[in-house]
Amino acid sequence: MFGFLNLNKPxxxxxxxxxxxxxxxxxxxxxxxxxxxxPAATGVLPIAVGKATRLxxxxxxxxxxxxxxxxxxxxTTDDLEGEIIKITDPANIEPSEIIDALNNFVGTIEQVPxxxxxxxxxxxxxxxxxxKGEEIVVEPRTITISKIxxxxxxxxxxxxxxxxxxxxxxxxxxxxxxxxxxxxxDLGETLGVGGTLANLIRTQSxxxxxxxxxxxxEIESRLAEQTFSLIEPSMVLAHLGSVTLTPESARLWGQGQxxxxxxAIASDRLNSVNEGDYIVVYTEDRTFLGISILFQRNxxxxxxxxxxxxxQ
Numbered sequence: 683m684f685g686f687l688n689l690n691k692p693x694x695x696x697x698x699x700x701x702x703x704x705x706x707x708x709x710x711x712x713x714x715x716x717x718x719x720x721p722a723a724t725g726v727l728p729i730a731v732g733k734a735t736r737l738x739x740x741x742x743x744x745x746x747x748x749x750x751x752x753x754x755x756x757x758t759t760d761d762l763e764g765e766i767i768k769i770t771d772p773a774n775i776e777p778s779e780i781i782d783a784l785n786n787f788v789g790t791i792e793q794v795p796x797x798x799x800x801x802x803x804x805x806x807x808x809x810x811x812x813x814k815g816e817e818i819v820v821e822p823r824t825i826t827i828s829k830i831x832x833x834x835x836x837x838x839x840x841x842x843x844x845x846x847x848x849x850x851x852x853x854x855x856x857x858x859x860x861x862x863x864x865x866x867x868d869l870g871e872t873l874g875v876g877g878t879l880a881n882l883i884r885t886q887s888x889x890x891x892x893x894x895x896x897x898x899x900e901i902e903s904r905l906a907e908q909t910f911s912l913i914e915p916s917m918v919l920a921h922l923g924s925v926t927l928t929p930e931s932a933r934l935w936g937q938g939q940x941x942x943x944x945x946a947i948a949s950d951r952l953n954s955v956n957e958g959d960y961i962v963v964y965t966e967d968r969t970f971l972g973i974s975i976l977f978q979r980n981x982x983x984x985x986x987x988x989x990x991x992x993x994q
Contacts, residue, residue, distance in 0.1 A: 683710050684991070685912025687729035690895035691884075696721050704729060707901060716741055716888045717858065722763055725884035726892050731912055733991045738888070740960055740973055740989075742921050744828070746855045746886035749879060751866040752838075753848040756876035760796045760863035764878075772848045772875040777835055780850065783872045784830045787865060792822040796863050827865075829855040849880060889918045915970045915991075916962070923951040924962040925974070925985060932965050935974070935985070936992050943976075943983040961985055 691700055697718045705713050714735040716728030725747075730738050754772040758764035797820060834851040850869075854862060863879045870877020885892040890913075896904075904910035926948035927935060935941050943949070947966065955961065957978045963971040963985065971992060974985035 683708060683912060684732040685730075685734055685914055686890075686918055687731060687901075687912055688890040688895045689727045689729050689901075690892065690897045691719050691724055691727040692898065693724050694721055697727060700727055701729070703898065704731075704901075707898075707905060714738060717745070719884060720761070720763075720863075720882070722761065723882040723884060725882075726887045726890050726895055727884070728888035728890050728918075734912075734915065736989050736991070737915060737919070737973065740922065741888035741918055743858050743888075744855060744886070745858060745860070745884065746853065747862050748833075748883045748885055749852050749854060749862050749866070750881035751850040751852060751869060751877055752880040753850065753870055753873065753877050754875050755847065755878045756867075756870065757878045758797075760861075760867040761879040761882075768876050770875040772873070775848065775873055775875065777832075779873060780835065780848075780869075781832055783869055784832060784852065786872065787827050787830055787869070790824060790826045793825045793861065793864050793868070794820050794822045795861050796820075796867070823859060825860045826857040827854065827860065828857075829853070830865075853885075855886075889921065916964075916968065919962050922960055922962050922973075923949070923955045924964060925949045925952070926964045926966060926968075927971070929965070932963075932971060935963065935987055936971065936990055938987055938990075940977065940979070940984040940986050941974075943985060946985075957983075960988065 689700060697715045701713050701715055705711055708731060710731060712732050712735055714730045716730065716738045719725070719727055728741065753775065754770045755766060756768035757766055831853045832850060833853060836849050838847050838849050854865065862882055866877045866879040883892070901910060925943065925946040927941065928947055931941050931945050955976055957976050959976045961974045961976055963974050965971060971990070972987065973989040975988045977984045977986040
């Protein structure tokens with residue numbers, strides 16, 4: 683099997699759980715995912731099967747989420763999986779204040795990841811250190827948030843010690859490495875009432891969208907009906923330039939040789955590429971061969987094999 687799968691990850695599953703289940707369903711050991719989701723989060727989990735696992739690094743980077751942020755609550759984990767450590771009445775906050783605060787997150791910013799995260803420090807995951815009660819200094823990281831849109835503000839009574847909370851439904855488009863839990867935490871701090879993530883759905887990742895995702899039940903049904911198929915690499919690598927090679931050039935390229943770009947019989951989206959960029963390589967019948975890197979020698983542009991996935 684060779685290709686990708688747009689999995690709608692269910693609540694309560696780790697990303698590793700999903701990979702393990704798909705290995706059983708698809709009867710293959712070579713399965714990988716394209717970006718971890720917390721167990722409580724749902725939505726798009728890109729899956730690569732077979733040699734496609736080598737292509738995960740080339741998929742589009744932007745991600746998108748639909749998040750529910752609860753104001754007035756602070757937890758140990760920055761989401762509802764943790765213990766509540768502070769409750770504040772947010773009733774006096776105006777919607778305009780919320781919108782202004784959200785707008786401050788747009789752009790390239792420094793974000794401190796949650797203490798309970800899978801980031802490693804001195805070879806150990808932060809959540810393991812946090813569970814042991816060790817004092818942790820988490821270094822900020824640079825992220826880019828291209829969009830935060832407030833969809834809805836609603837009031838919800840969810841705790842006996844508090845009359846009501848504000849819950850914000852927001853859409854977020856961001857770079858890899860962005861923690862939506864940290865946005866919830868930092869928004870609450872900015873507004874002076876605290877905040878935590880109440881729910882998270884990933885709506886886009888690696889060029890895959892929630893509306894086209896498949897649940898485990900749908901995958902099992904299609905397998906039983908023999909209608910299941912994987913997503914071809916061309917569908918998720920369309921953001922890269924591509925070249926089509928003659929049979930002879932394809933053979934030489936597959937053996938590791940440099941091929942002059944002028945020898946390609948067709949090319950797409952190469953007007954804006956530069957030396958060092960990745961290029962998708964196809965045969966004349968659009969069979970996917972792999973990934974090349976654009977290379978210049980003696981003022982001649984060449985393609986150099988990076989990942990070779992020759993058909994069996």
